[in-house]
Amino acid sequence: MLRIPAALVALSLLTAGGARGETTVQPVQVGQPAQVAATYGDYARASLEGYIRPAMGRFATDAARLPDAVQGACVDGDDSAREEFRAVYGATLASFARISFLRFGPLAEGNRLERLAFMPDARGVAQRQVRKILADRDPTAATAEQLAGKSVAVQGLTALQLVAFDDAGAVMLGGQGEDAGFACAYSLAIATNVATIAGELTRDWADPAGFSGELLGPGPERPRLKSEKEAAELIFNALVTGFVIVRDQDLLPALASGPDSAKPGRLPFARSGFTLAYLSAEIGGLAEALEAGGYERGLDSEGVWIPASLEFEFGNALKMLARLREPMRVTLAEPETHAGLSNVALVLKGLRDTVALNLAGSLNLSGGFNALDGD
Known part of the structure; x- marks a missing residue:
């Protein structure tokens, strides 16, 4: 459906310390009808197998490296070990960003989402x-x-940022004294906790008797999903909510009314210098999830323009982010940087409207629901 340039989709992983190859789906030619119609059940299965499970597995793999990275920085205490921790932390953030909009099923259970990252946190709790x-x-x-x-x-991960990074974004792990020793013990506990939750998510999504069983086999007797359409809409509305999260929670509060009133501390992971990587991974994840869902197969004749439009706008957003520079705690006060991030927010609004209104309408899905406020 979407063919976002690989260099743009992989921006956050490059920033975090290494890119992975991405699997793409051949797009439907714009202006031509799909050859094989899809059912609502097909969308749910394609999303689960093509995006949700692989993304959860990627997160678990990256998070599993965090405890050793913390120990390495704390025991060795040299620049190389600290940079390794930074790379692993950044890769874990990028993987988390790609699943953070999937706010249903296993991620919604047991406060897992909030335990992994406490955001937004306007009051500094x-x-x-x-x-x-x-x-x-x-x-x-x-x-x-x-x-x-x-x-x-x-x-x-938000707590680990506060413990492991100073105000200038430098890794603090590995110092001398009791305070430094406790900071390392606390950081290791956080890293182990994150890795444990990530492993639970992968296990639960892989369990055919768990939530994925209901997603693939909805019915009147199920507690939550009564039909294939409800299952497809659950995933689709999570995508819609994802655009709202990035724009309304991650960007707009920090942008405020202009460069002079901007609040860069409100940007996600600004302290550690991973704001741009995180935002790029969030947007790239939404693009990948839309592609994996195979929604192009259900477009009616009035919706054949949508894949090319989404591809163009996703590319625009990622290119804009690629032109900005860290640390955003400093650069957001610059008019050009503020304007660039404001343009990203504007593009996200357009993407949200195209998906929630045009794509949903073409597929006969209820796509305008925002899980954050119920509208």
Whole structure:
């Protein structure tokens, strides 16, 4: 459906320390009808097998490297070990960004999403709670088992950013003294907790008797999904919500009314210098998920323009991000940078409307639902 240039889709992974090859689906030729019609069940299966399960597995693989990366930075304490931790942390963020919009099923259970990343956090709850843990050297935060029972704000990737990176984005792990030792123990507990949750997500999505069984086999007796159309709409509406998350939660609060009033601290992962990588991975993930769903096979004659339009706008958003530079905590105050990020927000609005209104209408899906506010 979409053929976003590989160099753009892989931007966040390159920033994080290495790109992976991506599997693409051959697009339908614009202006020609699809040869094989798809059912709503086909969309759900294609999304599950072509995107959801692989993306969850990728996240689990990257997150599994975090504990060793923390230990390496803490034990060796040299620049090479710290850079390795930075690369692994960045890769994990990028993989998480690609699943963060899938806010149903296993990710919605047990506060897993919030435990992995406490966002948005306009009131600075995580910072206050993490600082208190560090100041008190709270021993209950130094093991993954006990940390898992604490506030969701102190046990995920957002908390790890506060512990492992300083205000300038440098990795702080590996210092001397009791405070540094506790910071390492706390960081290792967070990393282990994140890896555990990521593994649970992969396991649960792979379980045919779990939520994926209901997604692929909905029916009147099921507790949540009564039909194939409901299953397809659940995934489709998660995609729509994904555009809202990136624009309304990640970008607009930070952009405010202009460069002079911008709040770069509100951008995701600005402290560690991974804002652009994270945003690129979020947008790239939405593009990949739309492609994997195979929605082009159900387009009516009035919707044949949609794949080319989406391809063009996704490419625009990723190109705009590629032209910006970190650290966004500094550069967002520059008029050109602020204008560039504002243009990304504008493109996201157009993408959301095309998917929620035009694509949904062509497929006869209820696509305008926003899970964040119920509209």
